[in-house]
Amino acid sequence: MSFNIAVCIKPVPDPSHYDKITIHPVNKTITREGIPTIINPVDKNAIEAALQVKEKWGGKVTVITMAPPSAEENLREALAMGADEAVLLTDRAFAGADTWATSYTLAQGLKKIGHFDLIFTGTESADGATSQVPAQLAQWLKIAHLWNVQQFKITNKEELQAQMKIENGYIEYALKLPALLAVSRECNKPRYTTIMGVMKAKKKPLITYTADDLDLNKDFIGLKGSPTQPGDIYTPELGRKGQELTGEVEEIVAQLIQKLRAAGLNLESWNACAVGRE
Amino acid sequence: MNLKDYQGIWVIAEQMAGCLNSVSFELLGKAQELKKQLQTPEPVTAVLVGKDVEELAPELGAYGAEEIIVVDHPGLELYQNQTYAEVLADLIKEKKPSILLMGATGIGQDLAPILGVKVNTGVAAHCVDLRINQDNNLVAVVPAFGGKVLGDILCPKHRPQMATLKPGVLGKPERNNQAHYTITKYDPAESLKKDAGRVKALGIYRQEVKGVPLEEAEIVVAGGWGMGSKENWQLLEELASLLGGAVGCTRPPVDEKWVEGEHQMIGTSGKTVRPKVYIGAAISGATHHVCGMKDSGLVISINKDPKAPIFEVSDIRIVGDAKTILSKLIEEIKKIRGNVN
Ligand SMILES: Cc1cc2nc3c(=O)[nH]c(=O)nc-3n(C[C@H](O)[C@H](O)[C@H](O)COP(=O)(O)OP(=O)(O)OC[C@H]3O[C@@H](n4cnc5c(N)ncnc54)[C@H](O)[C@@H]3O)c2cc1C
Ligand SMILES: Nc1ncnc2c1ncn2[C@@H]1O[C@H](COP(=O)(O)O)[C@@H](O)[C@H]1O
Numbered sequence: 001m002s003f004n005i006a007v008c009i010k011p012v013p014d015p016s017h018y019d020k021i022t023i024h025p026v027n028k029t030i031t032r033e034g035i036p037t038i039i040n041p042v043d044k045n046a047i048e049a050a051l052q053v054k055e056k057w058g059g060k061v062t063v064i065t066m067a068p069p070s071a072e073e074n075l076r077e078a079l080a081m082g083a084d085e086a087v088l089l090t091d092r093a094f095a096g097a098d099t100w101a102t103s104y105t106l107a108q109g110l111k112k113i114g115h116f117d118l119i120f121t122g123t124e125s126a127d128g129a130t131s132q133v134p135a136q137l138a139q140w141l142k143i144a145h146l147w148n149v150q151q152f153k154i155t156n157k158e159e160l161q162a163q164m165k166i167e168n169g170y171i172e173y174a175l176k177l178p179a180l181l182a183v184s185r186e187c188n189k190p191r192y193t194t195i196m197g198v199m200k201a202k203k204k205p206l207i208t209y210t211a212d213d214l215d216l217n218k219d220f221i222g223l224k225g226s227p228t229q230p231g232d233i234y235t236p237e238l239g240r241k242g243q244e245l246t247g248e249v250e251e252i253v254a255q256l257i258q259k260l261r262a263a264g265l266n267l268e269s270w271n272a273c274a275v276g277r278e
Numbered sequence: 279m280n281l282k283d284y285q286g287i288w289v290i291a292e293q294m295a296g297c298l299n300s301v302s303f304e305l306l307g308k309a310q311e312l313k314k315q316l317q318t319p320e321p322v323t324a325v326l327v328g329k330d331v332e333e334l335a336p337e338l339g340a341y342g343a344e345e346i347i348v349v350d351h352p353g354l355e356l357y358q359n360q361t362y363a364e365v366l367a368d369l370i371k372e373k374k375p376s377i378l379l380m381g382a383t384g385i386g387q388d389l390a391p392i393l394g395v396k397v398n399t400g401v402a403a404h405c406v407d408l409r410i411n412q413d414n415n416l417v418a419v420v421p422a423f424g425g426k427v428l429g430d431i432l433c434p435k436h437r438p439q440m441a442t443l444k445p446g447v448l449g450k451p452e453r454n455n456q457a458h459y460t461i462t463k464y465d466p467a468e469s470l471k472k473d474a475g476r477v478k479a480l481g482i483y484r485q486e487v488k489g490v491p492l493e494e495a496e497i498v499v500a501g502g503w504g505m506g507s508k509e510n511w512q513l514l515e516e517l518a519s520l521l522g523g524a525v526g527c528t529r530p531p532v533d534e535k536w537v538e539g540e541h542q543m544i545g546t547s548g549k550t551v552r553p554k555v556y557i558g559a560a561i562s563g564a565t566h567h568v569c570g571m572k573d574s575g576l577v578i579s580i581n582k583d584p585k586a587p588i589f590e591v592s593d594i595r596i597v598g599d600a601k602t603i604l605s606k607l608i609e610e611i612k613k614i615r616g617n618v619n
Contacts (some may be wrong), residue, residue, distance in 0.1 A: 018564075021426045055317070096433070098400060099401070100395065125481070128403075129421075130404075131387050132390070136391045136395045138392075146386055146390040164388070167299075171357065171481070173358070174601070175477055227399050227433055231431065231432055232430045234427075236425070236572070238591050240387055242590075250606065253594055253603065256594070268614060269522070270520075271522030273497055
């Protein structure tokens with residue numbers, strides 16, 4: 001028994017640098033200079049999930065992304081982790097796609113490559129973080145899917161069981177294959193690339209498709225094909241005029257207690273906020 | 279698509295095991311605000327899906343639903359994405375709402391995008407605000423880059439205009455016990471036949487939350503990576519319990535398992551809180567975290583680094599060792615308590 005597996009990955013600006021992102025005052029565009037582009041962190045969990053399935057059951061892992069040409073580097077990294085093949089969907093016509101148009105394009109890309117028993121994605125991308133691409137992709141492909149998967153178990157070639165995280169718990173499901181799973185960070189611990197992996201990755205196939213290579217409805221792609229359209233962008237107002245409490249620890253804590261009382265807390269009570277209300 | 283055929287503001291209410299998710303009330307409050315901003319007001323409708331759920335309808339009425347569409351069926355007891363999507367897509371196609379709102383909950387974030395493809399429209403994901411513009415269109419404000427940037431999203435040529443809203447951001451509206459509302463029943467039997475049965479729910483497992491739930495707490499004591507150990511973490515637990523508050527955290531304490539689970543995390547991928555008082559200890563103030571606490575009342579921060587970004591969103595800054603400050607604070611509050619008892 002073996003599985004044909006696809007993993008959707010997205011290159012994103014490294015989230016540990018988001019504090020540095022600014023909006024250009026004149027052009028109103030996002031300035032992300034000097035921020036490296038990496039594989040969306042949770043997409044590495046998706047790659048790991050696929051590799052583990054392959055190691056246990058046999059099969060083949062194809063990574064796919066819709067991204068600018070520079071994404072080759074990120075695809076090579078996925079190949080170095082252990083994926084067998086990579087596919088890059090890249091075209092100016094894809095630019096500005098919302099989740100609806102992105103998922104449509106990915107679906108047509110996957111159909112072009114072949115049939116997949118399993119598709120893995122991350123739960124959300126760090127930059128846009130809509131978390132909508134996985135469910136929409138499954139919808140275009142007309143296959144079962146589950147989002148926010150914290151754990152899964154393949155029963156046989158036809159079925160798998162998976163847990164979808166919800167607030168304070170999870171719901172367990174049985175899914176018929178082919179199926180798409182959007183995995184969360186808890187699902188596994190992504191492996192690191194090794195020197196050997198990097199060497200091997202250089203020789204693995206990396207195929208590029210443009211819009212003309214795919215069977216696409218041109219009205220469904222890019223910004224023009226997107227039902228949602230972006231308007232203004234701005235940064236949220238955050239600044240507060242903070243007051244620093246200084247002195248020895250005893251003095252600081254004494255001032256702090258005064259501040260808490262001034263804010264209406266009743267420190268004599270076990271529910272400091274409830275007192276004084278009806 | 280003739281946009282004029284689409285009328286009305288819908289809220290898909292979320293319930294689980296006979297209990298409404300409070301984000302449904304927040305959405306109804308927002309729906310009522312949007313109604314006032316429209317050129318001509320359109321009715322606010324709540325859609326309630328599940329098994330034996332009709333008794334929850336009055337509660338939705340009290341928070342602003344003028345009509346409640348009840349979709350009650352044994353086949354809808356547990357959430358199954360494909361099943362729910364078949365039913366709601368048919369309902370939307372039949373009744374044609376202009377605006378459709380859902381909570382950005384575990385379920386809402388799964389269901390909304392499916393509907394987007396099924397009814398061929400755009401969905402703005404986990405918005406922090408909504409308004410109507412001069413063209414009478416919905417404008418959804420969505421955070422990007424962990425909340426560092428906000429962007430307006432419109433859906434000018436498709437209907438319904440869909441959005442999911444992050445729980446906790448808007449606050450709950452006033453309850454009105456005298457509200458007038460109507461209840462309409464909708465039979466989903468035909469839609470259910472279309473479900474291919476590819477996704478079957480087997481069971482639901484929920485963790486008991488100890489003490490005050492984080493999103494309802496009026497005092498939040500939050501801690502970060504700088505707390506250093508599970509042992510030190512106890513200080514936060516102790517302070518929160520002394521104050522009748524809840525403990526929140528950043529991401530590292532979840533990874534380190536100093537807290538019980540991710541439900542205690544505040545931020546972009548966690549909860550949005552707006553307590554009266556937020557006390558943050560040993561938290562650097564990454565955008566991802568700040569995005570979930572910035573609307574709190576009084577913000578008090580303790581960090582040993584005077585340049586920590588959290589201080590820029592704090593009303594009261596304490597530069598120092600969190601362990602020392604918290605220990606002393608606990609000691610003093612205990613003294614105060616001692617005097618009372
Ligand atoms: C896609 C994505 C989503 C994310 N979502 C979230 C989210 O929802 N919520 C969230 O919180 N994070 C989230 N993160 C992580 C986030 O980017 C930060 O890494 C995290 O918030 C940092 O947590 P911290 O402040 O506890 O740790 P650090 O940034 O490591 O800061 C520790 C702080 O403690 C201080 N300190 C150390 N020792 C002491 C001491 N003894 N006394 C006082 N101060 C001390 C240090 O000066 C420092 O400022 C996300 C990341 C990604 C990539
Ligand atoms: N352009 C893309 N190319 C490939 N996969 C993507 C792309 N955008 C999103 N995904 C996948 O969908 C998941 C959720 O992304 P998002 O819906 O953007 O939050 C990501 O973790 C990826 O696995």
